[in-house]
Amino acid sequence: MILPDSNSARMLIGYYGIFQFAHIIVNTRGLFLLYSGSPLDFPAPPAASGWPAETINFMIAIGWVDLMGAFLALVFVWAFFTVTKWRLWLGGVCLTISSYAAIVYAYWSIASDAWQDNLFVYGFVNIAFLPIAYLFYLSCRWGLSGQR
Numbered sequence: 001m002i003l004p005d006s007n008s009a010r011m012l013i014g015y016y017g018i019f020q021f022a023h024i025i026v027n028t029r030g031l032f033l034l035y036s037g038s039p040l041d042f043p044a045p046p047a048a049s050g051w052p053a054e055t056i057n058f059m060i061a062i063g064w065v066d067l068m069g070a071f072l073a074l075v076f077v078w079a080f081f082t083v084t085k086w087r088l089w090l091g092g093v094c095l096t097i098s099s100y101a102a103i104v105y106a107y108w109s110i111a112s113d114a115w116q117d118n119l120f121v122y123g124f125v126n127i128a129f130l131p132i133a134y135l136f137y138l139s140c141r142w143g144l145s146g147q148r
Helices: 007-036 053-081 087-111 119-145
Strands: none
Touching (some): 087 119
16 A cells, blocks of 8 residues: 555645646636636536536536635645645545545536537546545545554
8 A cells, every 4th residue: 555655645645736736727717707607618618508507506616615625735735745743634634625526526517418518628637536536545544544
């Protein structure tokens, strides 16, 4: 198993930090587009029928929670590399938020048939998340084994 202080863990957490930094930019842009009434392209282009108003309201709500989680994730990455005592606890919280957001994102895009017309975008985002899903698994293992 990969240990918290291994080079592999550092690479995964560094990737998580880069992913979340890009996520802040993408979410901020996406929220701006949703609030302005402009069509949303990346990261959540609609199906051919468009997004219903209820879905847009949901996307705004999850976008704000996801944005706050991304900022918190950057605090975790900093805490990890500065070896704070609470780094793995915060990592568990951040990775849980990230995993929840990824599951909701995948579910609503599949349930709305948005993948049908936008396979590349949704595929790219979900594949880019796979290392973070693995990091979430590792953080659960670290927590269960009492590692710091």
